Amino acid sequence: MRVFALNHFLNLFGHTPLARRRALWGIALILPNTLGLFFFFGLPILASFFTSLQDWNGLKPAKFVGLENFARLFTDSNFWQAFGNTLKLMVFSVPIGVVLALGVAILLNQRLPGRNIFRTLYFLPVVTSTVAASVVWTWIFQPRYGLIGNLLAPLGLRDLQWLTRPDLILIPVAVVTIWQRLGFDMVLFLAGLQTIPRILYEAAIIDGATRWQRFRSITLPLLSPTTFLVFVLSIINAFQIFDQVYVMTSRTTLGGAGGSATTLAYLLYKSGFTNSEFGYASAIALVLFFVILGFTVFQLRLQRRWVYYESRES
Amino acid sequence: MYKKRHLILLVIAGLLFSTFTAAPSHAQDKPTIAAAKCAAPGTLTMWVWDEVWQKTIKKSVDAWVKEYCPGATVDVQQHPFDQYWDLAKTSAASGDLPDVFNMSQDRFLEYASNGALLDLQPYWDKAAIKTDVWGSGLVNPYRYGDKNDLYAGPVNWDTVALYYNKDLFDAAKVAYPTAAWTWDDFAKAAAALTDSAKDQFGALTYMEYQGGYANWIASNGVTPIVDAKHTQCTLTDPASLEALNYLKGLQDKGYMPKVSIVGGSSADDAFNFWSSGKVAMVSGGSWKLPDAVSKVKFNWDIVQLPRSPKTGKSHAILHAVGYVASAKTKNPDLAANLLQFLVSDEGQKYFADAGGVAPANPAPALQKEWADSFGNSGKNIQAFVDATKDSQGVTPFGEIWNTMNTDLVVNIFDLGMSVEDATKKACDAIVPFLNKH
Numbered sequence: 001m002r003v004f005a006l007n008h009f010l011n012l013f014g015h016t017p018l019a020r021r022r023a024l025w026g027i028a029l030i031l032p033n034t035l036g037l038f039f040f041f042g043l044p045i046l047a048s049f050f051t052s053l054q055d056w057n058g059l060k061p062a063k064f065v066g067l068e069n070f071a072r073l074f075t076d077s078n079f080w081q082a083f084g085n086t087l088k089l090m091v092f093s094v095p096i097g098v099v100l101a102l103g104v105a106i107l108l109n110q111r112l113p114g115r116n117i118f119r120t121l122y123f124l125p126v127v128t129s130t131v132a133a134s135v136v137w138t139w140i141f142q143p144r145y146g147l148i149g150n151l152l153a154p155l156g157l158r159d160l161q162w163l164t165r166p167d168l169i170l171i172p173v174a175v176v177t178i179w180q181r182l183g184f185d186m187v188l189f190l191a192g193l194q195t196i197p198r199i200l201y202e203a204a205i206i207d208g209a210t211r212w213q214r215f216r217s218i219t220l221p222l223l224s225p226t227t228f229l230v231f232v233l234s235i236i237n238a239f240q241i242f243d244q245v246y247v248m249t250s251r252t253t254l255g256g257a258g259g260s261a262t263t264l265a266y267l268l269y270k271s272g273f274t275n276s277e278f279g280y281a282s283a284i285a286l287v288l289f290f291v292i293l294g295f296t297v298f299q300l301r302l303q304r305r306w307v308y309y310e311s312r313e314s
Numbered sequence: 315m316y317k318k319r320h321l322i323l324l325v326i327a328g329l330l331f332s333t334f335t336a337a338p339s340h341a342q343d344k345p346t347i348a349a350a351k352c353a354a355p356g357t358l359t360m361w362v363w364d365e366v367w368q369k370t371i372k373k374s375v376d377a378w379v380k381e382y383c384p385g386a387t388v389d390v391q392q393h394p395f396d397q398y399w400d401l402a403k404t405s406a407a408s409g410d411l412p413d414v415f416n417m418s419q420d421r422f423l424e425y426a427s428n429g430a431l432l433d434l435q436p437y438w439d440k441a442a443i444k445t446d447v448w449g450s451g452l453v454n455p456y457r458y459g460d461k462n463d464l465y466a467g468p469v470n471w472d473t474v475a476l477y478y479n480k481d482l483f484d485a486a487k488v489a490y491p492t493a494a495w496t497w498d499d500f501a502k503a504a505a506a507l508t509d510s511a512k513d514q515f516g517a518l519t520y521m522e523y524q525g526g527y528a529n530w531i532a533s534n535g536v537t538p539i540v541d542a543k544h545t546q547c548t549l550t551d552p553a554s555l556e557a558l559n560y561l562k563g564l565q566d567k568g569y570m571p572k573v574s575i576v577g578g579s580s581a582d583d584a585f586n587f588w589s590s591g592k593v594a595m596v597s598g599g600s601w602k603l604p605d606a607v608s609k610v611k612f613n614w615d616i617v618q619l620p621r622s623p624k625t626g627k628s629h630a631i632l633h634a635v636g637y638v639a640s641a642k643t644k645n646p647d648l649a650a651n652l653l654q655f656l657v658s659d660e661g662q663k664y665f666a667d668a669g670g671v672a673p674a675n676p677a678p679a680l681q682k683e684w685a686d687s688f689g690n691s692g693k694n695i696q697a698f699v700d701a702t703k704d705s706q707g708v709t710p711f712g713e714i715w716n717t718m719n720t721d722l723v724v725n726i727f728d729l730g731m732s733v734e735d736a737t738k739k740a741c742d743a744i745v746p747f748l749n750k751h
Contacts, residue, residue: 056407057428058403058404058406058407059403059406059407059424059425059428059429059430060428138577139577142574142575142577143572143574143575144513144575145575145577159572159575161572161574161728161729162574163574164573164574164724164728164729165729251577251578251579251580251583252573252574252578252579252720252724252728253720253721253724254716254720254721257721257724257725257729273400273403274713274716275713276403276424
């Protein structure tokens with residue numbers, strides 16, 4: 001009976017024995033990963049849906065409370081502050097990050113001596129652990145003894161408290177975010193740049209187009225699918241900023257003085273693991289999920305106005 | 315006459331006899347806390363958070379297996395402190411807490427009130443161990459329930475004293491501090507030891523709870539932050555304000571560096587700053603002794619914290635880590651037996667030998683062994699033992715930890731908020747968590 005069901009299922013992939021054998025192998029090969037994905041991502045995600053409807057401190061049995069956690073969320077000033085901080089960080093870091101990544105990609109797409117070394121250097125932060133990187137950046141931003149303080153010493157800013165002052169803390173966090181994101185976006189842009197046919201540039205040169213005109217009329221439109229992807233991924237990344245804040249404030253303000261550096265992801269962690277409110281933390285996770293989903297859908301709609309897909313037009 | 319003498323002899327004989335029969339329980343070599351054989355061996359899991367302790371505890375556990383419970387196996391696992399509590403919390407939620415694990419005074423109530431811990435009182439009673447053998451500061455925070463049952467066996471004590479850089483004192487021609495120093499003496503020395511041209515500070519003593527400002531509040535006559543029963547925030551008491559304003563005054567005059575210049579608000583951050591030679595006096599824990607003995611390059615020594623002019627006392631904060639057992643352990647008798655060994659004279663010997671943390675077991679031989687374990691350092695290690703005599707147990711608890719350790723310290727000692735505003739803000743954050751345990 002079970003064998004029959006499997007055969008029935010395999011028939012979906014083709015009716016010859018070969019096609020079915022291939023399908024069987026395919027399934028067998030993706031099974032371990034799929035199971036891993038299911039148990040370590042799928043189940044926790046499902047569980048967080050249920051947890052968000054419960055009052056659970058991690059020790060006592062959970063109690064079903066309906067939408068109470070969500071109701072509380074919308075009246076919680078900490079939540080709105082974290083939401084605001086997250087948006088600020090996004091507005092700081094995404095446009096600057098994307099423009100920088102594009103600039104670096106264009107630069108490193110040319111025939112430069114040591115091009116591969118530079119590409120590697122720019123990509124290194126991506127494969128560096130955010131935690132380790134943030135520790136180093138914490139030293140760089142430390143007043144009096146840090147690198148930045150000493151660079152700014154002639155301006156009398158040696159003792160500027162980057163990491164504790166509520167009005168400054170988001171700057172170091174944004175800097176680390178951009179620095180670490182740059183290499184990844186750069187690689188996407190590089191890949192995008194290499195899909196643009198050289199012939200278009202050659203034709204434009206013959207037509208007498210300036211460097212800027214070529215960039216404006218060829219590179220930007222043909223790169224727009226990549227730019228779109230980079231924007232979507234960067235915005236998702238910005239919504240998930242956590243490690244930087246956690247590390248850079250871990251020895252002083254724990255999320256910024258008065259919550260000034262608390263992002264949604266950090267608030268989620270704090271609610272769950274400091275305050276033991278797992279239901280509330282799960283509610284934050286769900287809201288974060290839907291906000292990211294909303295932003296992504298919004299961008300997908302907006303893309304019709306500015307993203308140019310060559311294949312669709314031809 | 316003869317008869318009377320006879321009677322006296324008889325009485326003496328009787329007295330002698332009763333002394334002899336009672337003798338076994340009063341013999342000189344009777345341990346302060348005795349270990350006992352286990353009823354049946356089994357398998358236990360144990361968690362510790364300290365890497366150094368893991369080795370010490372392992373030795374102690376091996377001795378238990380060898381001498382008292384042949385055939386038992388104990389898996390001693392170490393999880394770094396910053397992960398330990400997340401792990402403990404999730405494990406408690408899923409009912410997977412290890413059979414025996416380390417607990418701290420500030421987190422105890424959270425676990426006990428949620429029924430996650432085994433009540434050890436019946437086992438203490440059965441083993442005829444009187445729980446007041448330990449000082450009140452060591453065990454009182456581990457009592458729970460209507461009858462004040464003791465849920466933990468204390469591992470160690472640690473407390474706070476003043477570490478000072480003798481070289482800086484010599485260079486500034488300032489007399490070394492003594493245990494008789496008052497806050498005024500301290501302030502004068504801090505002023506004389508500050509040299510802003512050399513980027514040198516006189517003192518650094520305002521840091522987080524145990525290593526810092528709370529000692530000054532305690533010395534000034536108030537239980538710092540919250541009272542023992544968790545019913546009120548004491549930060550806004552006049553004596554608290556006075557102590558904090560005294561410390562802030564020293565910083566405002568430039569004798570103490572700001573938090574962000576030190577790089578953090580923890581006692582460790584302060585100690586590292588002191589170790590770098592940039593500050594003359596720092597309040598530091600006894601747990602820093604091994605580091606200080608082995609790593610500090612300049613001449614240094616220790617003295618008790620200065621006395622409040624108001625109370626005439628130095629009243630340092632003392633904390634005792636405990637061993638607790640899980641309420642869900644499959645082997646409660648065995649877990650309790652291991653615990654009994656770990657706190658006994660025999661089990662604690664390994665801690666005394668290892669140095670670093672002072673064994674909780676009050677047997678004088680153990681305390682001396684601990685002090686001697688730092689070798690012939692010539693340092694006034696006795697200052698810590700002296701400080702334990704009149705000390706303050708840990709009263710704050712997990713939920714308010716960050717408020718008092720980071721927010722309050724950063725607000726006052728980095729962002730320059732007034733003591734009155736900062737303490738009011740802290741109390742506002744603390745009050746919602748009171749009266750809950």
